[in-house]
Amino acid sequence: MEVALPSSRQHIRPLRSRKDILAVADLIEICFADHMDFDGREYIRYLRRFAVPDEGLTGKLLEPFQVPVRGLVWEEDGQIIGNLSLISFNRQGKRYTLIANVATHPAYRRRGIARLLTENALQQIRERGEPEAWLHVREDNPAAIHLYQSLGFEEQCRRTSWLWEPHYGFLPKVSNDKIRVLHRQASDWPLQSRWLDEIYPPEISWNLSLDKNRLKPNFWKDLWHWLNGGEALHLSAYRNDLLAGVISWQPTSAYADILWLAADCQHEEEIIAVLLPAAGRRLRNGRPLAVNYPAQRAIEGFRRAGFQPHVTLIWMRIQFS
Template sequence: MSTSITTHATHLRPVDVRKDLPEIADLIELCFASTMDADGREYIRQIRRMAMENRGIGLAIPAARRFVVPIQGYVWTESDHIVGNLTLIPYFKGSKVVYMIANVAVHPDYRRRGIARQLTQQGINHAREHGASATWLQVRDDNPGATQLYLSLGFIERARRTNWTFDSSGQPIPPLTPRVTIRRRTMNDWHFQFRWLQEIYPPEISWNLPFQINRLQPGFWREFMRWMNGERMNQWSAWLDDRFLGAAAWEPGNVVTDVIWLATNPLEEDLAAQALLTHARRILPPHRTVTINFPAGFAVKGLEAAGFKAHNTLIWMETSFSNPARNG
């Protein structure tokens, strides 16, 4: 089934990957340059490279990199120039298909004309018509105008997550946390680590993160498979006397930044985060950017004490369809 466009037909149209990518890259960079992280800048470079190479979309970028060049989406044009963009990314959330709306961008000269609303509504229509069970998006918590727009279109807030970053270049390492012992994560730590990981990265949000809890499970077979696949991972735990404070797992990034998955005792999350991440700064490769995705407002003092900075806080929003259409 093709997605119909019933309003503003002369302005709103599907993305044409043969010719639109350069203008889409320019627009996204213009709108988000001040808030873009290293992965975002790499995403823009990938779009430009794809446009220059004129190659099939989705073939040049491995899926593990989690970059999605606009395969599906819509643009808004004025005088044959793209002034608005919306990207649609299909995912599997369990056994159901959902769409992520991303890169909603409108040129500053064309804002407050309802373009973002029209693009977003068309994205919702597209997802529904293509059998999705829901549509998701993420919006910065310091953008109340966009948040109100999405609420008015039926989106509901599901979570708030803060992206923390650390750039090792030139920053002094804080002293180790007194009385806390850091050691290699063991099989005996897994029970609590698993439980806290489930609480911090629940299925409701982990589907859109490069997070697979079973990959962190200890055991000879897991270690052997990681070695066979050439995968690197480092995990360590923190103890205060005989109390288990938490564990951290580091994975090198496929693109620009590395990732740490934190599992902290909810009763001592600041102490756990500070100890685990101070140790991370001592053992991880230098000159790499490290990111942590964590529930907003949690372990803030501990993360800051270890030298991490909040890059942004995103509101995860969803609108679900009780009777999604089915392609046939």
């Protein structure tokens, strides 16, 4: 016997207070416990830190304007049992909205709550005049994939996050007589830039922390960085004396530092196997390393380099007519 679902108008409202934030943090932790990684747990801690109220007059006056995330919640009997976050990005004059953290408490599932939250979010995005909306879903979550497809979302790509962590052991030294690894030269940039655009195209780079201007060679910028004790790493791989790949390191405050990989697709397997461990060994900072790459590409190369697949996400988009 199916449970009759009351009108969503009675239960869906905007997320709007510190009290909401604490309940949402608890809900996300419950719903994603099986897959939550270090950055996910840090996000939960961030929400809970914010949820501690400022009891002063200023804190009370500013509270309605200080909620760190936007979104919708489903509330029943005074409890938040459903959530959907809306994250906005502005890149190169274009606005993007990402739907995230769609969660329903396990005791209330199979009642259509996630569908109704998503439909309401899409209506809001459409009414703001935006032409599209995006979301990410794990490829091992067929129920969610089916839900989003039924709402009109279409798959755009699949991306795998590859990870190396210190407890995996030392990065291997992969030898290849055809490949030499050297410090990047300024003359390598045109090919690196072109490969970056192929591997991280504009239709997805808006949701990545890739900033090509930061990676572009610049003598004065690099000198200032060095004089201030900073560290930069850009390595090029030459195959039979022809440039075949470049890797650039980006330190982060997240769990893992990022390696931006740009390689000739014809030789990416062998380039990745040599270039990734070479970069990791030169860094020697004990930090985990992550690479975002198109799914199902260069799998053997990443494994030979000592990296393991962390998660594969399907990027989905819906366009409004």
